[in-house]
Amino acid sequence: MAEMVKKCPECGGINLFWNREKGEIICRDCGLVIEDKMVDFTQEWREFDSSESESKRRTGAPMTFTQYDQGLGTEIGQKSDLFKLDGGDRNKFFRLRKWQYRISTAIERNLKLALAELKRVSSFLKLPKSVEEEAARIYTLAVQRGLVRGRSMESVVAGALYAACRRHEVPRTLDELSEASGIEKKEIGRTYRFVTRELGLTILPSNPADYIARFSSALNLSAETQSKSIEILERAQKIELTSGRGPTGIASAALYVSALIHGEKRTQREVADVAGVTEVTIRNRYKELLDELNLEKEIKKTKKKKR
DNA sequence: AAGACGAAAGTGGTTGA
């Protein structure tokens, strides 16, 4: 069940304010602007006749980080500028152009390639646009700080995407990222940690519940089973059964149990496959859940019903 | 025969001296 109430990623507060005019969501507790890229589709001017519509329109493509220069490149060196200058200024002009060229080409060339790769992986994983944007932003920052040096471009792209997924609470597993990008799991993990640390990105520890929706639809489980497993997760979290464990393991175990309870049995292997963990891990989590939450009763109940 | 279960040994990463 997708939680519609958003929480502030900075302070966890839920006191959010949606400023429609600016298209921003602001956390009243800490002042963080959470979402400032919401599009205001209304025009703020009016057109009285067709000639005015020409003169008043002034938008270009929206600014975006998935364009390598955010769609706003500046180039020194338009030929037409050149004729306005004489002697000394002209030399200065060439120096400036050379400078900018040196600074920008390396970064821009890299970004162009990287963002193409990013788009490819992102569409492979069917990630929402907002996540792609975030990943592009993260990657751009990483390049500007020279964090790509010594690492393959692709791995940083994958790391940025992974981080963006986490921040938007639509987590993908490292395995999925790995499959989509062709980069080894541990490599993605490494660059992910490195980049987020260097850029000081706050990443909330991923919540097992975020995985439930995806896993359960992959297993064709009913909505009741899904919400039951979320309930189980919440109870497990209360008694600190979840801390320190891999979120996918817990999520898959909760799903496995609730499938049993609702008589929609899936084998451990099936669940393990979609969750990217082993049966053993599911067993361990599953056992803990049974022990701590005494769910045996509920399972037996549905067994009796069947007869 | 397939699935569930559990023991044992191995792997990669974190932590604390």
Place this chain on the structure above:
DNA sequence: TCAACAACTTTCGTCTT
């Protein structure tokens, strides 16, 4: 920088349905 450590995996043998 190294060792201890926890979580997770792999592998394999046994039990259950």
